[in-house]
Amino acid sequence: MKNNKLEDTSKTKSPIAEKVGVKAARKSKARRNVDQRVWFGLGMMGLIGWSVVVPTLLGAALGIYLDDNYPNDRSWTLALLVAGLAIGCFNAWHWVSKEDQAISDEQQDMKDVDKDK
Numbered sequence: 680m681k682n683n684k685l686e687d688t689s690k691t692k693s694p695i696a697e698k699v700g701v702k703a704a705r706k707s708k709a710r711r712n713v714d715q716r717v718w719f720g721l722g723m724m725g726l727i728g729w730s731v732v733v734p735t736l737l738g739a740a741l742g743i744y745l746d747d748n749y750p751n752d753r754s755w756t757l758a759l760l761v762a763g764l765a766i767g768c769f770n771a772w773h774w775v776s777k778e779d780q781a782i783s784d785e786q787q788d789m790k791d792v793d794k795d796k
Contacts, residue, residue: 705789727774731767738763
């Protein structure tokens with residue numbers, strides 16, 4: 680008899696109770712993932728930094744090699760340093776836009792879940 684009452688009350692939840700339940704679940708999930716978000720943010724800063732530094736240094740190293748082995752009026756080091764920096768900035772922009780899209784997709788999914796309930 681008790682089981683039937685529990686089933687009946689769970690089926691007849693008011694819309695307000697459902698919204699409160701969804702928001703409470705979202706808050707508890709956010710509280711559990713605080714440490715993950717902090718580490719994720721730090722990791723993302725490191726990833727963005729390395730995505731700029733590595734192509735810049737590779738461009739400079741290649742430029743130094745070309746300047747030493749193939750002397751010319753123009754500096755390969757400076758040209759390839761700037762090219763590496765441009766590639767690194769594009770790479771960082773790519774990563775940031777990808778993560779921004781993932782965050783906005785997750786937020787949209789949460790809004791869709793709220794609307795459905």
